[in-house]
Amino acid sequence: MLRAVWNGVVIAEAEADAVLSVDGAVYFPPESVDHTYLRESRTQTTDPVKGLAAHFDVVVEGEVSRNAAWTYAAPHAAAEEIAGYFAFGKGVAIGEAE
Numbered sequence: 001m002l003r004a005v006w007n008g009v010v011i012a013e014a015e016a017d018a019v020l021s022v023d024g025a026v027y028f029p030p031e032s033v034d035h036t037y038l039r040e041s042r043t044q045t046t047d048p049v050k051g052l053a054a055h056f057d058v059v060v061e062g063e064v065s066r067n068a069a070w071t072y073a074a075p076h077a078a079a080e081e082i083a084g085y086f087a088f089g090k091g092v093a094i095g096e097a098e
Helices: 077-082
Strands: 002-006 009-014 020-022 025-027 038-047 051-060 063-071 086-088 093-096
Touching: 009 051, 009 086, 020 077, 038 063
Parallel strands: none
Antiparallel strands: 002 009, 002 093, 020 025, 025 086, 038 051, 051 063, 063 086
């Protein structure tokens, strides 16, 4: 079981075989993410292989990690397997559940 944890709270949790690793980032299936901790951001970025990413702030108990989560709703064909999956950065720890 893999978890994404920030500020002591589990943001996402999924079986290891359900997550995808692309370009060094771990992508969690959308149903494994606790969306109550995500707040939509205005930030969008473009990756030449993956396409347009929408970013989200991670918010836990009033603390905010800006743009710490992102997803590709409609990635380019080369990355279609990550459509709708979420990746995390900016201090969100990814690791095995204890």
